Amino acid sequence: MILSIVGSSGSGKTTLITRVVPILKKAGLKVAVVKNVHEDFEIDKEGKDSWKIYQSGADVLITSQKKLALIKRIDCKDLDELVERYLNDYDLVLTEGFSKAGKDRIVVVKEPEEVENFLQGKVVAVVCDKEVEGYVWFKREEVEKIANFILEIWKKSF
C-alpha cells in the first residue's frame, strides 16, 4: 500500500513520519519511505571511494552485511514505477511529498485552509493543531492515534 504524507514545507511531515514509523514497525509492518527532493542531492560523502566511483560515471551499489545503498542516475521519477522496481517487498510505502502523484494522503498543515492545496488525491485525514472540519482530523501530538489510523487503512487495503 502506498500512502502519501503531504503538506507545505515546514508543516512537520518528516517529524510525523519519524514518529509513526516505529509504531508501524512494532505492529509488524515492513515500511519504506520515499522522499522527493528537488535539488540534485549529494548523498555520499565527498572524497570517499564510493563517491569517487559515482563521480567517474558509474552508478554505485554499496553493500555490507546489514545494509545496502544504491545510488543511480535516473531519467524519470514516476512514483508507481519506482515503487514497483525498488520497493515491491514492503508492506507499506509512505511518500513524503509526491502530492501530484494522486495517491491517498494524510495532509499535514499549520492552517486548515491549506488543505485545499493538496486535493490531487483522496484525503484520508488531516493533521493540524487547529480544528479542521470535513475530514478525519488529528492534532500533531496524536501520534499513536495517527499510527493506528494508518494501520486500520492498511488492514482494509487487502
Added chain:
Amino acid sequence: MILSIVGSSGSGKTTLITRVVPILKKAGLKVAVVKNVHEDFEIDKEGKDSWKIYQSGADVLITSQKKLALIKRIDCKDLDELVERYLNDYDLVLTEGFSKAGKDRIVVVKEPEEVENFLQGKVVAVVCDKEVEGYVWFKREEVEKIANFILEIWKKSF
C-alpha cells in the same frame, strides 16, 4: 556481465575503476560498480531528513529528477541476488572486492606473489607495476589498454 576487480587493500582498485569507467562509458556501456564494505557504513548525512527517517526504522528511497538513492536494511549479500535485484539493467557490473564470489576477475596487486590470494575465480588479467608471468599483465598506468581489454571480454560475453 559481472567482472570483479580484486586485490589487497591499498592496491589501487578504486583508482583503476574510476579511470576505466569513463572509457567504458564512452564506448557506450552502462556501468554499475558494486562496492563491498565491511563496516556498518553511514551513507547519509547525520541530521538530514532522510537520515532521520532511516533512523526511525524505515528504509528510504530518495529521488530527484535525475538521481535516486535507495538505503535499506538487508540480511544477505549474495552478489548474484543483489545484481539480479538491483542491477539487471546494466551492460557491465564491476565489483570492487567480492573475491570469494568466484566471478572472473582482474587482480590488482603491488607484488606478483599476491595474486595467489585471489584465485577463487578465473583471473583474466593482473595489474601490477612489476612483471607478472603466466597471466595477461598490465601496468597500473595502462588504463586505456585495460579498458579496451575489458571491452573485448564484454563483447565476447554474448
